[in-house]
Amino acid sequence: MINKTLDEKAFHLLKEKMEQGLLPQWVITDPDIYELEIEKIYGYTWQFLGHETELKEPGSYITRWMVNDPILLVKNRNGEINAFLNSCTHRGTMLCTADRGNKKTFTCPYHGWSFNTDGDLVGIVAGNKVYGEEMCKAEWNLRKVPRVESYQGMIFGNLDVNAEPLEDYLGEMKWYFDILLGRSGGMEVKGLPQRWVAKANWKATAENFAADPYHVQTTHRSTVEMGISPEDPLYAGYGHQVVLENGHGINVITSKTGKARVPFQSMPESIWPLFEEHLSPKQLDIQSRVTVFVGGVFPNLSFVSPIHGTEGHLHNYLNFRMWRPLGPDKVEVWCWFMIDKAAPEEYKDAAYKGYLGSFGPSGTLEQDDTENWARIVEVSKGLMMRDKELNYNNVNNYLMGLGRVEPDENFPGPGVAYPTTYLDAIARSMHEHWLKYISKGLFVKEESK
Amino acid sequence: MNSKLKNKITTELQLEIINFLHQEAYLLDSRKYKEWLNLLTDDLVYRMPLRETVEGVGANNIAEDSAFFEETKKSLTTRANRLYTKSAWVENPATRQRHFITNILVESTANPNEFKVRSYFLFKRSRGSSHTIEEMFGERNDIIRKVNDEYKIAERTIYPDQAVITTMNMSMFL
Numbered sequence: 001m002i003n004k005t006l007d008e009k010a011f012h013l014l015k016e017k018m019e020q021g022l023l024p025q026w027v028i029t030d031p032d033i034y035e036l037e038i039e040k041i042y043g044y045t046w047q048f049l050g051h052e053t054e055l056k057e058p059g060s061y062i063t064r065w066m067v068n069d070p071i072l073l074v075k076n077r078n079g080e081i082n083a084f085l086n087s088c089t090h091r092g093t094m095l096c097t098a099d100r101g102n103k104k105t106f107t108c109p110y111h112g113w114s115f116n117t118d119g120d121l122v123g124i125v126a127g128n129k130v131y132g133e134e135m136c137k138a139e140w141n142l143r144k145v146p147r148v149e150s151y152q153g154m155i156f157g158n159l160d161v162n163a164e165p166l167e168d169y170l171g172e173m174k175w176y177f178d179i180l181l182g183r184s185g186g187m188e189v190k191g192l193p194q195r196w197v198a199k200a201n202w203k204a205t206a207e208n209f210a211a212d213p214y215h216v217q218t219t220h221r222s223t224v225e226m227g228i229s230p231e232d233p234l235y236a237g238y239g240h241q242v243v244l245e246n247g248h249g250i251n252v253i254t255s256k257t258g259k260a261r262v263p264f265q266s267m268p269e270s271i272w273p274l275f276e277e278h279l280s281p282k283q284l285d286i287q288s289r290v291t292v293f294v295g296g297v298f299p300n301l302s303f304v305s306p307i308h309g310t311e312g313h314l315h316n317y318l319n320f321r322m323w324r325p326l327g328p329d330k331v332e333v334w335c336w337f338m339i340d341k342a343a344p345e346e347y348k349d350a351a352y353k354g355y356l357g358s359f360g361p362s363g364t365l366e367q368d369d370t371e372n373w374a375r376i377v378e379v380s381k382g383l384m385m386r387d388k389e390l391n392y393n394n395v396n397n398y399l400m401g402l403g404r405v406e407p408d409e410n411f412p413g414p415g416v417a418y419p420t421t422y423l424d425a426i427a428r429s430m431h432e433h434w435l436k437y438i439s440k441g442l443f444v445k446e447e448s449k
Numbered sequence: 450m451n452s453k454l455k456n457k458i459t460t461e462l463q464l465e466i467i468n469f470l471h472q473e474a475y476l477l478d479s480r481k482y483k484e485w486l487n488l489l490t491d492d493l494v495y496r497m498p499l500r501e502t503v504e505g506v507g508a509n510n511i512a513e514d515s516a517f518f519e520e521t522k523k524s525l526t527t528r529a530n531r532l533y534t535k536s537a538w539v540e541n542p543a544t545r546q547r548h549f550i551t552n553i554l555v556e557s558t559a560n561p562n563e564f565k566v567r568s569y570f571l572f573k574r575s576r577g578s579s580h581t582i583e584e585m586f587g588e589r590n591d592i593i594r595k596v597n598d599e600y601k602i603a604e605r606t607i608y609p610d611q612a613v614i615t616t617m618n619m620s621m622f623l
Contacts, residue, residue, distance in 0.1 A: 099502045222531050226530065367619070
């Protein structure tokens with residue numbers, strides 16, 4: 001295996017620029033950087049696979065991707081969720097091509113080898129006759145994803161067997177996940193995630209959610225024109241931008257007064273008592289004041305929990321999305337709708353309509369986001385993005401608030417909380433982690449292992 | 450196939466409905482969304498579930514629990530009106546789009562003023578100077594109602610043939 005590495009000089013120049021709040025634009029779509037990212041970031045970080053409520057019965061399965069690795073998640077007879085490489089151990093054929101379903105065994109269409117919900121090889125066509133009695137079936141079970149762990153129903157996989165535990169990786173984000181996912185006792189996924197392909201780079205889309213409420217006023221200007229969003233250009237900036245460890249981040253957007261615009265994000269009153277039961281007083285304080293939560297888990301999982309409606313009524317929902325890289329300028333977007341299990345059914349239905357009207361490929365807010373993502377990759381490949389002296393003069397500006405906005409020591413949650421969300425603090429933290437991962441083992445020259 | 454006549458669908462009626470769907474496509478392609486909204490009944494049901502890949506022959510592969518659109522006339526009106534603002538960037542500069550509507554089959558229903566109409570759609574879109582042509586295709590199942598001598602769409606269910614959508618976004622109506 002060839003160990004890819006980053007040119008030492010390029011690394012130092014990158015580091016130098018980034019310390020000043022500048023990101024050389026060529027790194028967004030550079031094909032060599034992309035290869036490094038896939039190997040060094042996606043090979044070692046926790047990737048989101050799905051939510052536990054997507055697998056209801058024993059035998060329920062869903063198929064997912066960890067960038068280019070096809071993954072089969074299946075609930076076994078004991079109710080445990082297993083994650084396997086979705087590839088027959090005989091000749092490597094993709095074992096299951098469906099998006100979801102329920103099965104007792106998975107049979108490969110090529111030679112008929114079959115596996116149970118624990119990944120055990122349970123059937124070989126003409127086994128004894130062609131392989132003999134001595135073949136040890138257990139050696140040919142499905143290959144498990146090296147590490148699979150979950151938190152608040154969110155299942156993650158890691159290709160690095162030595163990775164730190166998921167809970168350590170999520171770190172301070174766990175406290176916010178407890179609010180987003182655990183406030184009423186648990187969330188459920190409705191149906192299948194929507195999927196579509198966008199001309200975009202995964203870093204830009206992740207940054208858009210984790211770190212960028214500043215875009216709201218302009219990108220989503222149409223909702224201001226429609227009278228749905230406030231005229232105040234700072235309206236998405238009130239609240240806190242919270243930089244969390246490990247490159248994660250969350251924006252807790254409140255209002256000009258710091259109070260809620262509508263109590264508990266328009267969630268039904270019937271579930272309010274559950275918040276007190278499941279949240280600490282500090283978490284409840286945040287949940288009672290927030291208008292929008294929006295943030296991300298490094299590298300490519302994002303979420304938004306806003307208030308929306310297309311029929312004049314406002315509803316809250318939780319949207320998780322995963323940006324699966326397909327190339328330097330292409331992502332496959334996976335977009336899940338989640339809602340409090342405890343909410344009344346009619347609220348869930350109305351919230352789903354509110355979601356379709358705002359986010360997802362048909363959402364009126366999202367439609368304009370995709371436009372900007374595409375425009376970023378369209379300009380990033382050119383020669384003028386880097387000059388011959390490798391000075392990388394075309395740089396993106398991440399200076400907002402740098403050295404000017406000081407953390408708010410009174411913020412009740414963990415992390416470094418700045419008293420505005422119009423800030424580049426999370427973006428700079430994401431880029432720092434990005435550089436840390438892709439430059440790991442930098443001074444190892446190309447070698448065959 | 451049952452070819453037994455229920456209420457007779459005359460050639461004239463069939464042609465009227467085909468023309469109606471072609472006219473609708475023209476309005477959408479010409480970005481005359483307000484005129485398009487006039488073709489919808491006030492009690493309109495407009496849905497687009499997801500297509501999913503499932504195993505098994507003849508298995509239902511429409512994900513009825515997941516959607517791209519779950520709309521009423523009111524919500525479609527909000528969507529359409531937004532496209533008239535200056536800052537709906539997805540359509541400014543405007544995309545160039547064509548709806549190709551084919552394989553139109555008209556059937557009668559128990560209500561003499563309502564017709565079940567199935568059609569295939571091919572939607573193509575070109576954006577800016579992009580060399581890539583975006584497209585979607587699939588089937589629509591409509592209920593077309595005759596109201597005061599005019600045809601209106603009372604119900605539309607859109608079935609995309611792609612499990613993963615390959616347009617950048619879905620600012621279009623199908």
